Amino acid sequence: MTPLRLAVIIGSTREGRTGDRIGRWFVDRARRHDELAVTVVDLADHDFLASCPSEPTPAVRSFVARVGLAEAFVVVTPEYNHSFPGSLKQAIDHAYDEWQAKPVGFVSYGCGSIGLHAVEQLRTVFTALHAVTMRDTVGVDLLDGEPSPPAADRLERDADVLLDQLRWWGLTLRDGRATRPYVS
Structure with a gap:
């Protein structure tokens, strides 16, 4: 069987972000599954702010194409002010049909709430x-610092x-x- 094409999207573009480290951890975990072909889509590599709806930049077109090729997604997102980052919303909005009839999972992080407010809005x-x-x-x-047992064990089981x-x-x-092609 052809492996499922999973795109892990790192949703924060802030300087000094934690998302790239958490994303790498999750990607390493996902790559242990032979039935998944895992790619990383880091929003820091795409210039969404320079794009307008009528003239998307080459980076935006590349992002949309990568979303179109993927068959499943994991969004790695922080929680900022009880929501998800604007850069992630902008990225999501540049694609439309490419998301349809595909599964999306979430790896979130935050202080205390573990990013669940962001996840609920993304749903x-x-x-x-x-x-x-x-x-x-x-x-x-x-707030837990570097995960250590039993927190690390729980995160691995959750992943x-x-x-x-x-x-x-x-x-x-x-x-x-x-x-049967999906019709929205």
């Missing part, structure tokens, strides 16, 4: 785009549960799109 956005969001998430509490859900939904939706 609403992705539902509007006809994507399927996963119930289970991976949440990292930045494996999320990856199993994404694989099932991703393969099921891939078969469904092949059998």
Whole structure:
């Protein structure tokens, strides 16, 4: 069977961000699953601010193409002011059909809330785009410092549960799109 194409999107572009480190940890975990072909889409590599809707930049076109090729997504997001970053919203909005009938999972981080406020708002956005969001998430509490047992064990179990859900939904939706194209 052809591996499921999973794109891990690192959603923060801030200087000194934590998302790239958390994203690398998750990607390393995901690459242990042979049935997944994992790529990283780091929003810091795309210049969304320079783009307008009528003239997207080459970086934006590249982002949209990468979203289109992926069959499942994991969004690594911080929680800023009980929401997700504007850079992530801008990126999401540059694609539309490319998200449809594909599963989306979340790895979030924050202080105390582990980023769950951001995840709940992202669920609403992705539902509007006809994507399927996963119930289970991976949440990292930045107040804990570097995860150590048992927190590290919990994060690894949570990551494996999320990856199993994404694989099932991703393969099921891939078969469904092949059998009957999705119409929104």
